[in-house]
Amino acid sequence: MTNKTVSLVRKWLGLNTHSTRDIIFQARGDGGPGVPNIEWVYTATRTNHLLKMLNCDDVTVREMARESLLLHMQRRKIPPAKENERQFLGFKIKDNGKLDIRTAGFGVRSDWMDLNDLCHRSGINLKWAGPDGTPVALNSVVMDPLINVCATFEQEDGQHELSIKTARATMLRMKVEESAQHWTSLSLQGKLALLPFANHSVSHSILSNTTIGEDVLIFCIKARLQVLPKKYNLAICYPSQHNPHCILHPTPDNKETMAHILNGCSFYKGLYIARHDRLVDLVSQELRQVQDRTTHMYKHSTVKLNWFDHNCTDNNILYNIPNTPDIVFINQARKSVTIFEIGCAFDLYMDTCFTSKFMKYQPLVECITALGYNCQLIIVVFGSLGHVHKLVLRGLQMGGLQKADAKRVLKFCSVSATIGSLHIWKRRCVVYP
Numbered sequence: 001m002t003n004k005t006v007s008l009v010r011k012w013l014g015l016n017t018h019s020t021r022d023i024i025f026q027a028r029g030d031g032g033p034g035v036p037n038i039e040w041v042y043t044a045t046r047t048n049h050l051l052k053m054l055n056c057d058d059v060t061v062r063e064m065a066r067e068s069l070l071l072h073m074q075r076r077k078i079p080p081a082k083e084n085e086r087q088f089l090g091f092k093i094k095d096n097g098k099l100d101i102r103t104a105g106f107g108v109r110s111d112w113m114d115l116n117d118l119c120h121r122s123g124i125n126l127k128w129a130g131p132d133g134t135p136v137a138l139n140s141v142v143m144d145p146l147i148n149v150c151a152t153f154e155q156e157d158g159q160h161e162l163s164i165k166t167a168r169a170t171m172l173r174m175k176v177e178e179s180a181q182h183w184t185s186l187s188l189q190g191k192l193a194l195l196p197f198a199n200h201s202v203s204h205s206i207l208s209n210t211t212i213g214e215d216v217l218i219f220c221i222k223a224r225l226q227v228l229p230k231k232y233n234l235a236i237c238y239p240s241q242h243n244p245h246c247i248l249h250p251t252p253d254n255k256e257t258m259a260h261i262l263n264g265c266s267f268y269k270g271l272y273i274a275r276h277d278r279l280v281d282l283v284s285q286e287l288r289q290v291q292d293r294t295t296h297m298y299k300h301s302t303v304k305l306n307w308f309d310h311n312c313t314d315n316n317i318l319y320n321i322p323n324t325p326d327i328v329f330i331n332q333a334r335k336s337v338t339i340f341e342i343g344c345a346f347d348l349y350m351d352t353c354f355t356s357k358f359m360k361y362q363p364l365v366e367c368i369t370a371l372g373y374n375c376q377l378i379i380v381v382f383g384s385l386g387h388v389h390k391l392v393l394r395g396l397q398m399g400g401l402q403k404a405d406a407k408r409v410l411k412f413c414s415v416s417a418t419i420g421s422l423h424i425w426k427r428r429c430v431v432y433p
């Protein structure tokens with residue numbers, strides 16, 4: 001069943017059989033397509049249902065379930081487990097996890113045999129537990145309301161108790177976490193998985209927005225998994241036939257990685273600027289609407305001394321420092337300046353980009369403060385594959401946007417950045433024969 005789902009999803013997304021299956025079952029909020037895993041859901045739901053029957057508050061249901069459990073076990077002549085033996089609710093199990101059946105079942109199915117298999121597969125141990133942890137005699141479990149089934153599971157950090165009330169959700173979460181852990185540990189495909197410095201509530205709208213074309217969606221998923229056929233990947237798989245270097249550069253210093261194509265190759269500079277300027281336009285347009293009319297906005301221009309009301313005599317004060325932030329808002333009456341700097345880095349390097357931009361404009365902030373203005377600097381960093389840095393939402397709110405509006409803008413920008421990158425990839429595909 002899982003294999004069938006995986007192969008269908010791979011077919012839709014055009015992924016080959018070497019691509020990881022971990023991404024497929026990740027929720028959209030984590031950057032996966034959010035396909036439900038039928039096997040996980042089935043196992044969790046059925047286990048949870050059977051456990052709930054055994055611990056049910058309703059006397060009739062509980063006693064009937066427990067009676068049938070004992071009956072099924074006795075009919076198959078399964079011996080009770082001794083103290084140190086592996087056990088399933090007091091009955092002996094063999095080393096392979098199967099119940100120690102001493103007689104043929106005559107083809108009669110049993111829910112309780114299934115429960116043992118399900119628990120064995122998900123690593124759950126079941127025991128009867130009395131009110132104070134005393135050992136329980138099997139013949140008393142049917143009538144005694146104080147005895148309950150207690151479920152535990154092993155993890156790296158020791159044994160945990162599984163609450164029967166929330167067993168289904170817990171089991172599903174464990175499966176998802178397990179696969180996410182495997183995914184993030186992959187050296188190539190897991191590089192952009194669950195980035196710790198991205199805001200995941202706005203970074204993955206491309207996966208759920210149905211108005212976005214399928215080509216963009218597929219490009220985004222493939223590029224984030226780094227499975228597009230760029231030279232660097234081909235050279236890893238076929239070192240004798242492919243050369244990992246970017247052929248647009250005469251010196252073989254630049255390996256043609258996704259980061260190089262989307263952010264580092266001087267050949268596509270015009271496209272990078274277009275992608276960046278579009279982001280600047282989108283952000284500035286929204287911010288302009290929430291500023292009052294006396295505030296001036298400057299976009300794409302060098303900061304000039306005559307924008308400010310001051311009595312500074314040094315005309316060169318602004319010329320020897322980085323002085324071209326993307327958007328500047330000046331309010332003369334309130335003597336306040338807000339600088340927005342927008343960056344589009346490769347997703348893996350967003351954090352570095354954020355810090356370097358922050359440091360770069362510190363001298364400018366100091367100069368403007370010295371002119372007698374209250375100056376704040378807000379850095380907005382997008383990843384070229386649609387991730388958004390986690391401090392950006394806060395920044396736009398500081399810039400005057402409501403949280404809901406800021407989220408909407410960021411989702412839009414995230415998609416815009418990805419589309420910009422798709423254009424670059426298309427150009428790159430034209431370049432190569």
Ligand SMILES: [Zn+2]
Nearest residue numbers: 246248249265
């Ligand atoms: Zn290049």
